[in-house]
Amino acid sequence: MPTPQHRLADAVVTVLDRDGHPLAHTDVVVAQQRHEFLFGNIGFDLVGLANEDEPARAEVSALADLWLDVFNAATLPFYWGTFEPVRGAPATDRLLRAARWFADRGVAVKGHPLAWHTVGAPWLLDLTTDEIADVQDARIRREVADFAGVIDTWDVINEVVIMPVFDKEPNGLTRLAWDRGRIPTIRLAFDAARQTNPSATLLLNDFDMSTAYECLIEGVLEAGIRVDALGLQSHMHQGYWGEEKTLAILDRFARFGLPLHLTETTLLSGELMPPHIEDLNDHQVASWPSTPEGEARQADEVERHYRTLVGHPAVQAATYWGITDDGAWLGAPGGLVRADGTPKPAYDALRALVKDEWWLAPTTVRTSAAGCLPVRGFRGTYSVDGVPFELAGDREVVVRLGG
């Protein structure tokens, strides 16, 4: 497999001793600490652990270890209906503890989502459209402010393509988007988030990979709304897209010149969902087991999919949607870890990419007479004898070893 050149950096590192002199002809240990590319997963299953809900369960702790061994970016749940089921009583403290738990472990945290028609706050139904606009605006400002510094990346608004014509259940956001239009609704949400945290990374996110989302994005950008990254969902409950379709989608959305975040990737290790299902939520089954054949297929597809994503220069993040089958969305076997806590082959396959093939393990290298050594690897954070430095491009880096 060719290594995607655009992910690599090639630097000459000059190592200085504690006095600032080149450290010549000395063995040092070079190691990678972190990927620049965001390998994400949902952190939903670890919110309880971070909040010490109950005496630490060994299996959750083991799950956390598996999670942290592969991923460097967590998506946390801000569904309004579960975050603030009773108006005025948001779960801020609980989510803040979860976000800090990840941040303390070097994980970038994203909040998902600030505005959406599904899992909406039930009390919106009693409000007028103008009131919905006002509380949506206030809700965004509150969360973005409360979490600033811990969560600085947000899926600001979710699935706007379908929002005004969504007819599965009455909700406030559909009413707002129908009455005011998609773009004014997006503008409301982005303005609230941007004004509250100007340096945040703000995403538009959608599952609709058709021309509809392209058209929406064009309109949003033409309307002067600044979007920092485009969120592309990729729940593949009905089957792996394959490289050709994936690349075609990436090319179509890369056209806007914005970074692409594959925000929600699912690949099943069991039976696929029938192709006639349009809204994945409509598929409810009593039992949906992970199978040996399914796990082999999932491992193959996960590897191929991540190679495709990492291989495309526009992709900046790939978030897998699920660490464990235990409590997974729709009961689908889309996790990387079985319900019993053992890793599936897909977990191992992804770990082999992220922490082996695309990773520089601790390596002893001898510096030159000038104290130099070459480092070539995936962009990210590295260290020389434990002193970190950024490998971000083809340039010279100076690392001064500590006392």
Added chain:
Amino acid sequence: MPTPQHRLADAVVTVLDRDGHPLAHTDVVVAQQRHEFLFGNIGFDLVGLANEDEPARAEVSALADLWLDVFNAATLPFYWGTFEPVRGAPATDRLLRAARWFADRGVAVKGHPLAWHTVGAPWLLDLTTDEIADVQDARIRREVADFAGVIDTWDVINEVVIMPVFDKEPNGLTRLAWDRGRIPTIRLAFDAARQTNPSATLLLNDFDMSTAYECLIEGVLEAGIRVDALGLQSHMHQGYWGEEKTLAILDRFARFGLPLHLTETTLLSGELMPPHIEDLNDHQVASWPSTPEGEARQADEVERHYRTLVGHPAVQAATYWGITDDGAWLGAPGGLVRADGTPKPAYDALRALVKDEWWLAPTTVRTSAAGCLPVRGFRGTYSVDGVPFELAGDREVVVRLGG
């Protein structure tokens, strides 16, 4: 069937004699001359007749009579590839004669389309993207200027939802829309048309009735591009939409507050196209006959469809796509007249609506002592003893009979 109240006007007409005195207690003949609602059809088949291509063929003349007996709006073909197959030699004279032929007979004429990726001018392929933009701009300005006063309604740009990702054949417009984006391409086309004929009625037209077209429209309107009417195609080669789907579509697009023109309606009087065909152009069959059962179904569906369209307040025009099966698009039996020139039941059904149920035939009415008589009917042009007047709302009208 309830009469759609929003189509009706109710006026008191005061009839004056040639000296300006109320014409009391006198029998006059009131008659409708024209519908305000645009009942359109393509005029492609009559371009030759208008240009006297050959000694007037009786069958074309009969077809023209059938056409003119029902329709008051003609769509004429301005496909760049056939209008100007050789750069610098446009078919302006020929189309101008055709447009005048219709206009002379009281028919409103629309040009279709000024920009499209299909049936494109082949010589665009040799140009750079910037050159394509320039010649597209110039082409629009030329046609809109050359036909002003005869054609003041244009499908300015066609099928932009798919335009940048259209992959059936290389063409200049797809390249332009991919490089510059959909909205800038639309702006280019609308600016050229609007600046050339500020009072023209300019349409955006598409076959994509999904959320994609909604999103595109939102973006176009947010970008400040003035669109006078939204063109909705409705080629139903794969089956009649039915009232529920049709109404849902009309409601979704009526949301933008713009008049809706159903620009391209087809209903077949033969076998339907299989549902798996995505691009209708992909379905090529050797023979596609009109059948008695198909004709009965088509008549029923045409009547139901027109009742739905006329019944929706946002619809301003409904253009049927085809008068005759002779030479019809794809060879499909979508015409209202058979290839042998005899009207199908669908023709009779539509005529019965347009010129009977929704029409005021010449009627003798006696004026009151004050010279008044009530007229209630579909909005449009009427006459009293041959003197025309507009029935456009619920108001008083004065008609002075001539010398």
